Amino acid sequence: MSWHATALTLFPEMFPGSLGQSLAGRALREGLWRLDARQIRDFALDKHRTVDDTPCGGGAGMVLRPDVVDAACAAALADGEDRALVYLTPRGKLLDQALVRELVAGPGVILVCGRYEGLDQRVIEARGMREVSIGDYVLSGGEPAALVLLDACVRLLPGVMGGVDSAAEESFSAGAGGAPLLEYPQYTRPVEWQGRAVPEVLLSGHHAAVARWRREMAERATRERRPDLWSRRDDMRDGVAAKASAG
Numbered sequence: 001m002s003w004h005a006t007a008l009t010l011f012p013e014m015f016p017g018s019l020g021q022s023l024a025g026r027a028l029r030e031g032l033w034r035l036d037a038r039q040i041r042d043f044a045l046d047k048h049r050t051v052d053d054t055p056c057g058g059g060a061g062m063v064l065r066p067d068v069v070d071a072a073c074a075a076a077l078a079d080g081e082d083r084a085l086v087y088l089t090p091r092g093k094l095l096d097q098a099l100v101r102e103l104v105a106g107p108g109v110i111l112v113c114g115r116y117e118g119l120d121q122r123v124i125e126a127r128g129m130r131e132v133s134i135g136d137y138v139l140s141g142g143e144p145a146a147l148v149l150l151d152a153c154v155r156l157l158p159g160v161m162g163g164v165d166s167a168a169e170e171s172f173s174a175g176a177g178g179a180p181l182l183e184y185p186q187y188t189r190p191v192e193w194q195g196r197a198v199p200e201v202l203l204s205g206h207h208a209a210v211a212r213w214r215r216e217m218a219e220r221a222t223r224e225r226r227p228d229l230w231s232r233r234d235d236m237r238d239g240v241a242a243k244a245s246a247g
Ligand code: 6GU
Pocket: 087, 088, 089, 090, 132, 133, 134, 135, 136, 137, 138, 139, 140, 141, 142, 145
């Protein structure tokens, strides 16, 4: 059985969207993973196919009903695959590469895409949904976030990424206890363009010097742009030092 994603959404036409293209699209056509988008409205219980209602306590917008979303979840879980149930919301825990690796190691995911003001908290709790956000900004709905999460997962599936194991070297993959660094900058031909030269060292053929330069550039970028990642790195080194002196 291939890795299986189900999106529960009021806008199933948004899928596969960008995931029908490029590496993910080819992998989808080849059956390396599977995607289905299910219309939440199909699980409405009344003849008007109502999916939402006004927020208890007042306020703007509409809230997705717990009974309707619960029925959609039950249908998605009925195949017995024991997939992670993820609710995409700006209130969620931030998506990172560690969570992506965890999700891709399992049988697949069921992604609940919210609209309006959100989803009744009781169904989130009753179903044990993992609440996940893709960043500190607000989208009009969970669907683009679901596409982002799936893109990050699918590219890690065996056979999806072509040839080179760029997975080991790239930003955020420092794995095995190493702290993540941003990637070094890349250059290609022409060696001079609009008066800008490719850094000498990259043309030197000196592999050790290239590796050293790349590491320095990766560290500089991380320090300057992502002080949060850089200090985690310091923390890890402190941790190692503390363990060494304690042991
Ligand atoms: Cl998962 N959903 C919405 N609506 N906005 C977001 C988000 C998710 N992550 C960041 N912003």
